[in-house]
Amino acid sequence: MDGRPAQGWCGLGQHLQQVRPHQPVRGLQGVRLRPGGWPPRTVRLCHDGSVPVSTSTRKPAARSTASSRVDVRKTYKLYIGGKFPRSESGRSYEVFSSGRSPKFLANAAQGSRKDARDAVVAARKAVSGWAGATAYNRGQVLYRVAEVMESRRSQFVAEVQAAEGLTAARAEANVSAAIDRWVWYAGWSDKFAQILGGTNPVAGPFFNISAPEPTGVVAALAPQGSSLLGLVSVVAPIIVSGNTAVVLASQGRPVPAITLAEALATSDVPGGAVNLITGITSEVAPWLASHRDVNAIDLTGAADAPDVVWGDLEAAAAENLKRVLRPAGSGVMAIEPDFAVEPGLSRIEAFLETKTVWHPKGI
Structure with a gap:
């Protein structure tokens, strides 16, 4: 009404910082650094360089649980008295x-x-x-x-x-x-x-x-x-x-x-x-x-x-x-x-x- 562009959400971002425990502070400042395991996202900045309040975040990528397994190798021992001892010589x-x-x-x-x-x-x-x-x-x-x-x-x-x-x-x-x-x-x-x-x-x-x-x-x-x-x-x-x-x-x-x-x-x-x-x-x-x-x-x-x-x-x-x-x-x-x-x-x-x-x- 006064001839100035509407501030919208960007104007609100100048005064409020959202609470996002899963997102580092530098991410709110437009720096594209993400925690491990989270996919990078594009941050759309407002005309004045602030971060829009309504910017949505994607769901974190599923962490890989696959890991290489070491096989259990068999140890061949003697059989004496119902037990399986190693040789007393250690050879x-x-x-x-x-x-x-x-x-x-x-x-x-x-x-x-x-x-x-x-x-x-x-x-x-x-x-x-x-x-x-x-x-x-x-x-x-x-x-x-x-x-x-x-x-x-x-x-x-x-x-x-x-x-x-x-x-x-x-x-x-x-x-x-x-x-x-x-x-x-x-x-x-x-x-x-x-x-x-x-x-x-x-x-x-x-x-x-x-x-x-x-x-x-x-x-x-x-x-x-x-x-x-x-x-x-x-x-x-x-x-x-x-x-x-x-x-x-x-x-x-x-x-x-x-x-x-x-x-x-x-x-x-x-x-x-x-x-x-x-x-x-x-x-x-x-x-x-x-x-x-x-x-x-x-x-x-x-x-x-x-x-x-x-x-x-x-x-x-x-x-x-x-x-x-x-x-x-x-x-x-x-x-x-x-x-x-x-x-x-x-x-x-x-x-x-x-x-x-x-x-x-x-x-």
Whole structure:
């Protein structure tokens, strides 16, 4: 009305400063600085340089919540007394896949003679409880191992395929055979005594009864080539009769053995009934062979083991009259057996003692 331009909102901005907690003061002064995460906006200034009161702000941009995650790498340990300790030596060694282009798989714990002694102590403590269980109960436990392995089939297949350089189909067949081998031995748990024992004819009014009993603590060298099926074929016949086992896994292919130990730990197998050590065979095997508290030893894994002469291990085992299961083959030419064939009862019988009882018949 007085001829001057209308001030409108711009005039009001000369006297009032809006309260905008989300916007810095310098933004109100027309300086285009924004808080972190907020998109820049164009500030339209009035003719006199002030900020319009009605200037609207955009919604803040959504903050990015995506972040890179570091994978949890698996630490491969020993299995002693139902627990997973590291080697007391603190050492480890690299494990590579088989094939033309080996790839790094894991750092496995390199067990020492102290670890072997600890495993024997744990196995000895477990003898009374495991041997004292009923044959039916031991069969149930072995069957439970097969169930747990079945639930982790894909993991076993991948590890066997990498360790042995097999095709996917052959690795699948290998794992299936290993699972079935547990079921096979579980079925024999309450039957082998009738086959390997019985009544004996004698001249006199007596019952003469022979019954098989477990030997005690059995050390075993797992096969070097067959990382899972061979391992199961060695361990299952030892423990099905009530023995406890100290197993030295394949030196170059220990990963499936460690995964099997995880299955054993969740399969009702008592702690100490099976103890598994990874490491250099030539370093640990002599101490197991000469250990005075080991009652028997399976030398199957001495075949193809670097720097291992199974005859020397057999001689060391003779110091306390251990039972010795020699590797397959003849003489010094030890070979790894074909674990795909049905094993029979020979491996169960190898680690049994026979007790004979005389009892009068009476009138």
